[in-house]
Amino acid sequence: MKMPFNFSFKVGRFVRLFVLADLALLAGWGLINPIFALFIIDEIQGATVVTVGLAAAVYWIIKGAIQIPIANFLDKTPGEKDDFLVLVLGLVLAALSAFSFALVSEIWQLYAVQVIHAIAFGMYVPSWSGMFSRHLDKKHEALDWSLDSTAMSFAAGITGLLSGVIVKLFGFVMVFVLGGFFSLLSAIIIFFVPHIIFPHRKGRRGKVVIRDHKPITHVQD
Template identity: 45%
Template sequence: MVLGLFLTGLAPFGFLISFLPWHIYAFQVLHALGMALFVPSWNAIFTRHIDKKRVAFEWGMDSTCMGLGAGITAGLGGIIAAFWGFEVILILVGVFTLLSSFLLLFVHKHILPRDHIFPRFFPFRRS
């Protein structure tokens, strides 16, 4: 999950240095790879911490908050881009995403399953 969010955070900085069309595609592939690592991990952690009697409500709240957050930040991003340009948006997105990936390192006791040892480099292996 941390690696996925870290890779996702690198993509906006890559967009800043892109000057050929294929660069944009390459950094979008990096972003997609990062999200492919992050989203399933987040869903597993969220599912593990859900109140068993309120599963539908909590998934609904998660989806609603994600949608509202995306809508609000898109609006704010449009305002910032109108005043200061897209470079500022890409820098802010990259910084906040990298910061959030590093913050995950400090909460590993709360997000890892209790039956495994940190760090788990090969989560598919059972010992």
């Protein structure tokens, strides 16, 4: 009897790289998020549970406020160079905010870094989602999105377990350093993508110019 399910699958290089970049970023922040409230209470002078709530509010409100305008701008701008630049800048800011948390000692500094953190992910989410959506493998769209969700789930689960152990052994600073490192790693992975979505051509003086092209509609090895 032939089974109705086929568990073999193949995804394109673009999807693999973008999922890997997402995995690296969320692995880094998967280390930070579980212990963040504890860090605020234990390490920031004068911080209370109200401070924790306000820090969360600053992040979510600013991130939510800027995502739609950024997404609207990206959708209206032809090509994908703008998406790519916004994506990389968002990842760099995410790394900067992670490293900066290691230096925070006062409440106002916490809120300031949370603003950078919010802007970073407010840029990352629409740019990553837009590019990923346009380069999904034909007839494997559900699989591609599920692959990313699965990668995020494993990353969050494993790093969530490790974060407490790292804090116990090495302190909070190590968690933020690792979070920043993984954010930078995500940006580095993204730098392998332009030759896939932006074919190179020679300019007038022999310089390589990045140009846009229509996303592929077949699986790319």
